[in-house]
Amino acid sequence: MVSKKERAKGALMGAFIGEALGVGPHWYYDLEEMRAEYGDWIDDYTEPKADRYHGGLEAGEISQAGILLKMMVEHLIENNGYDQAAFCKMMDEDFLPKISGKAMAGPGGYTSQSMRHLWRARVKNELPWDQSAGNADTTEAIERNIGQAIFYAEDLKALSLNITDNTALTQADNLIASLTVAYSSVLAILVQGEKLDPEISKKLMRAVDRGELPFHKVTSDNLNPPAKDNTVKESDLYGEGIFASPDGLLSPSYMARAAEDQDIIIEPAWKASIVYGMPCAIYHMLPAVYYLAARFKDDFEAGVLNALNGGGQNQVRTMLTGALIGAQVGFSRIPARFIKGLKQKDELLNLTDKLVEKCK
Template identity: 60%
Template sequence: MDIKDRAQGAIVGAFIGDAIALGPHWYYDLDEQHKDYGEFITTYTNPKKGRYHEFEKAGNQSQAGYILKLMIKSLIENRGYNQEDFCKKLDEELFTKIDGIPTHGPGGYTSQSIREVYRQRVEQKLSWDEVGSRADTTEAIERTLALAVKYAKSPKKLAQTISHNTFLTQVDDIVGSMSVAYGAVLAQLIQGEKLDKDISIKLMKLVKEGKLPFHAVTSDNFKPPKPGAKDPSNIGLFASPDALLSPSYMAQAAKDKDIKIEPAWKVSLVYGMPCAIYHILPASYYLAARFDNDFESAILQALNGGGQNQARSILTGALVGAQVGLKNIPERFIEGLNEKDEILDLTKKLSDIIE
């Protein structure tokens, strides 16, 4: 595999994760999910009447996929991140199609942060510099993962663009740090690194080199600061490096023979089924490390865990897609996408401009 194949795997994996969870999205009662879809879902499904995406069809993208496409188109057209252009796309191609009501808009449902920013931009007439929400979800990651692909080899640019884009809609520093950390992990996988116990050591090396804006006081390999050091700390945009340290622990748990989560979809019960970023990321890291060479198992286990399974599937799909590459994603998942041709075209064009 080369970097382009892994990059394409990441993007297509995210789109697959989005579409495959469209039907059984947000079932917090697993008995109800099993009643509607059976004990284990294996493919794209139609949403049931009265559910979040009830007017969509199996294989469609949700609004998360729609916004991800806007991001990729902006990156391709500008050959890089242009915040003014991306904001213009949201104003003209998204906000003209929603009305602030959760169940309206492309994909059948509009998320919290987007609803709040819509009201600020359209109803309150605020500038983009004045908007933002306190939503503690993964909504920013679901679009900025494209920035992680574009800047897979440029960690400083990756951190800068992801943080700037995240803060357009979510202004919580913890959400910002965890979103940048996910992008940094994804970029490492696109470069061919493994999601294992050493991933955080590699990320912290980038912190020490001033390429990732996280605070750090330890010396190499998390040893105490060296005695007599004039200023051992690295003061970054984000106060704590913990978002960079978490992936290693999830990877260790996934490979530890004494830690058993069976079936694997019950990771959603271990780390939590709700939408908050601190529930979704640990489960996604765990599944992506456990099924690092098995896209089908990873995406289906993420899907069947219930709750916010769409975000879990998007994030897991990107991480595992980056590890296996596009050529090793089972064809049936790609063929099931109703926007397959457009997605593959955008994916290829984005992989051609990686820096």
């Protein structure tokens, strides 16, 4: 039996490992070029080429996504949970002064679209935080909020409210927020001890029924029609839901079914990136992540390496897959070589242990 602490530690270290694995071969959309640069199968940390994303980092270093996740973890430890005002202050003082409107610059060698927009809003245009979000349709909010998903794994209501608020700081689209909260909820219940299997969405939908997740739902159990006398439940907190539909909570079960269905063949598994899409948008990332994390729920190494070798936005694919599989197998079943090769392993392990001790 894997303990909750083992699962929480596996999730966070799995995310850091996945992010660092992607530093070298990040964003190769031409798979032949990636294979020519790194070989037919990438199986460890690699150094980025000098003229590519993250040039100058060493193999095993985390880049900006990992740095922001680390900052969120430090914030949660220091504040014993999420404090939006304190988080904004930390970003203003400790992160935004280190970046600019330039993409190929900043901590980790590359700055994402949402962070570039945030810099322009906060530093260049001096806008308040409630006017600083941009239109990026990507996963940056998921990446940094892995820390919150773990910290609030037993309190889905607090998780959903805090992550919704944090996402709104950088991304204005409510759909992006709903998918961010959906992934975070999946990770949370994996830390609780569930598996990413075809039943996972039913468990998430029961949390909606209990008023713990802010998704609109009108159907009865198993997505059957509502009763004729049905009135949509309203709670003081959510009313009919912050998010328009629960579809983001339903996707993981379909991906898990695809992984188990012998008539659905994606071979080799890294080609999930082609099936679901190699670009950065959240609607390409999450299906591939859920598929790989369900297919390799007992094999951390196979899961992250297939995520990595699919090219495109492989850094995020590997980071998010690593968190989900790490939560299922536990820290002790992450291969030791991935821990040993991580440049900041002592600091990251220490932070992870501190967060796990504080988890709700």
